[in-house]
Amino acid sequence: xxxxxxxxxxxxxxxxxxxxxxxxxxxxxxxxxxxxxxxxxxxxxxxxxxxxxxxxxxxxxxxxxxxxxxxxxxxxxxxxxxxxxxxxxxxxxxxxxxxxxxxxxxxxxxxxxxxxxxxxxxxxxxxxxxxxxxxxxxxxxxxxxxxxxxxxxxxxxxxxxxxxxxxxxxxxxxxxxxxxxxxxx
Numbered sequence: 001x002x003x004x005x006x007x008x009x010x011x012x013x014x015x016x017x018x019x020x021x022x023x024x025x026x027x028x029x030x031x032x033x034x035x036x037x038x039x040x041x042x043x044x045x046x047x048x049x050x051x052x053x054x055x056x057x058x059x060x061x062x063x064x065x066x067x068x069x070x071x072x073x074x075x076x077x078x079x080x081x082x083x084x085x086x087x088x089x090x091x092x093x094x095x096x097x098x099x100x101x102x103x104x105x106x107x108x109x110x111x112x113x114x115x116x117x118x119x120x121x122x123x124x125x126x127x128x129x130x131x132x133x134x135x136x137x138x139x140x141x142x143x144x145x146x147x148x149x150x151x152x153x154x155x156x157x158x159x160x161x162x163x164x165x166x167x168x169x170x171x172x173x174x175x176x177x178x179x180x181x182x183x184x185x
Contacts, residue, residue, distance in 0.1 A: 001085070003078040010050065011129070011138035013064040014154055016078050018122050018146055020066055021115040030069035031115035035166075037062040037158045038109040046095050047081045054081070062158045065091075066115065073178055089179045096171060110174050111157060113166035121165065123147050124154040 007019040017033055020026075036043060041061055048058040058079075066076040073088035082091055096108050124146050129137050157164040169177065 003084060006078060007141070007143065008078050009139070009141035010079070012126075012141055013062075013079060014122065014124060015141060015143075015146055017064045017066050017076075018119060019143075020076060020078070021119050026066075026068060026115065032067040033113045033115050033118040033166075034065050034067050035062060035111040035113070035157055036060075036065065036108060037111070037160055038107040039160070040107060043108055044096070045079075048095075049079050049081055051081075067112070067178075092171070092175060092179065108171040109160045110169050110171065111160065111164065111166045112169065112174075113157070113164075117165050121148060122154065122157075123149050123152050125152045127152065128155055 006016070006023075008016050014035075021031060021033060036045075042059040043061075043063070044057040045060055045063060046057045048060075050058050063077075063079070067088060068074045068076060068085065074085040075088050075091040076085045077091065077095075078084070080086065080091065080095065082094060126140055126145055129140065131137060153164070156162045157166075160168050
């Protein structure tokens with residue numbers, strides 16, 4: 001599959017995944033939205049379409065993907081070059097764990113939220129994508145903003161210390177709990 005088959009706007013992963021998680025194809029499957037963030041400002045992501053060259057990582061302050069269980073865990077990341085979908089074991093090892101990275105020392109932290117709760121509660125006014133001058137960091141999607149409830153909550157959900165929905169896990173714990181016994185990379 002190709003990301004062109006889905007609603008997509010570069011740099012708006014939270015909205016891309018919100019729309020993707022609503023697709024009928026996932027209704028009978030276990031689906032979890034994963035917000036990738038951590039301490040500090042940026043995480044390194046390998047095999048991303050926005051990389052300056054194929055051998056370079058992209059540095060995102062956060063990223064949102066969809067994790068789907070269908071006999072194995074699969075990742076739906078509309079920004080990856082690894083395929084759509086890709087086995088979760090392959091995705092996480094290639095995206096975050098290049099040969100020189102020790103899994104116990106990585107700064108990648110994940111917030112896992114049921115897709116149902118994510119779709120039902122995410123609210124973003126896109127203000128995090130504006131410079132102080134009011135200019136956009138990246139052009140916004142053509143579709144309407146996702147506004148649910150009285151206040152935007154995306155930035156709270158990205159913050160690993162905020163009491164937001166879901167479970168917060170270190171990357172090593174996620175791999176142990178979700179990927180142990182899955183396909184080898």
